[in-house]
Amino acid sequence: MCLPSRAEGRAPCYNLTMPILDARTFEFFSRSAEQTRRLGGRLGMLLNVGDLVCLSGDLGSGKTTLVQGMAQGWGSLDPVSSPTFILVNEYRRADGACLFHLDAYRLTNVEEAEELDFERMLECGVLVVEWPEHIQPALPAECLWVSLRYVEEEQRHLLFQSRGTRYDALLNEFRQKVVRV
Numbered sequence: 001m002c003l004p005s006r007a008e009g010r011a012p013c014y015n016l017t018m019p020i021l022d023a024r025t026f027e028f029f030s031r032s033a034e035q036t037r038r039l040g041g042r043l044g045m046l047l048n049v050g051d052l053v054c055l056s057g058d059l060g061s062g063k064t065t066l067v068q069g070m071a072q073g074w075g076s077l078d079p080v081s082s083p084t085f086i087l088v089n090e091y092r093r094a095d096g097a098c099l100f101h102l103d104a105y106r107l108t109n110v111e112e113a114e115e116l117d118f119e120r121m122l123e124c125g126v127l128v129v130e131w132p133e134h135i136q137p138a139l140p141a142e143c144l145w146v147s148l149r150y151v152e153e154e155q156r157h158l159l160f161q162s163r164g165t166r167y168d169a170l171l172n173e174f175r176q177k178v179v180r181v
């Protein structure tokens with residue numbers, strides 16, 4: 001069964017294709033939302049101020065669920081909500097750093113995105129973007145790119161791809177941490 005969407009549409013079902021894996025790629029099959037959160041937690045604890053994580057995937061593919069874990073692993077003092085009607089949510093950490101959670105679903109042009117001042121966000125925190133395709137020219141080219149895909153009701157396919165040397169190192173650390181989530 002396809003997932004009901006948060007908005008008017010329904011997420012399409014996909015056939016799984018085998019990705020071409022290399023040193024800059026890591027794939028994971030999640031069997032539950034909780035497992036996706038735990039996976040996000042492993043990633044969140046590795047993130048540094050200045051890191052950009054882009055989450056690409058259809059409605060209901062698990063982007064916000066992954067962010068919930070990331071924020072927890074990162075050490076957020078605030079719970080994560082879905083930012084459907086809020087463009088950017090900020091999750092604070094005790095040391096004053098922030099995890100900025102942007103949902104670009106409703107952004108239609110790059111100018112709107114540029115007004116958000118990503119440079120400032122990356123100076124004082126981590127930036128996580130849902131629907132990054134909507135604003136890609138406004139984002140730095142280097143990032144950890146995550147593609148999420150609905151497989152079945154409780155299953156999701158996650159493909160992590162590093163873009164840039166910082167993210168090669170991050171992906172390596174992450175791979176080592178995810179022995180068993």
Ligand SMILES: Nc1ncnc2c1ncn2[C@@H]1O[C@H](COP(=O)(O)OP(=O)(O)OP(=O)(O)O)[C@@H](O)[C@H]1O
Nearest residue numbers: 006030031032033036059060061062063064065154
């Ligand atoms: N293995 C899984 N991983 C992640 N979420 C799962 C999984 N199995 C079931 N789910 C459910 O799928 C839904 C994913 O919703 P979520 O809000 O994370 O998606 P999203 O990609 O952020 O969607 P949107 O584009 O609307 O923001 C949740 O209800 C979650 O409980």
Ligand SMILES: [Mg+2]
Nearest residue numbers: 063064082130
């Ligand atoms: Mg979401």
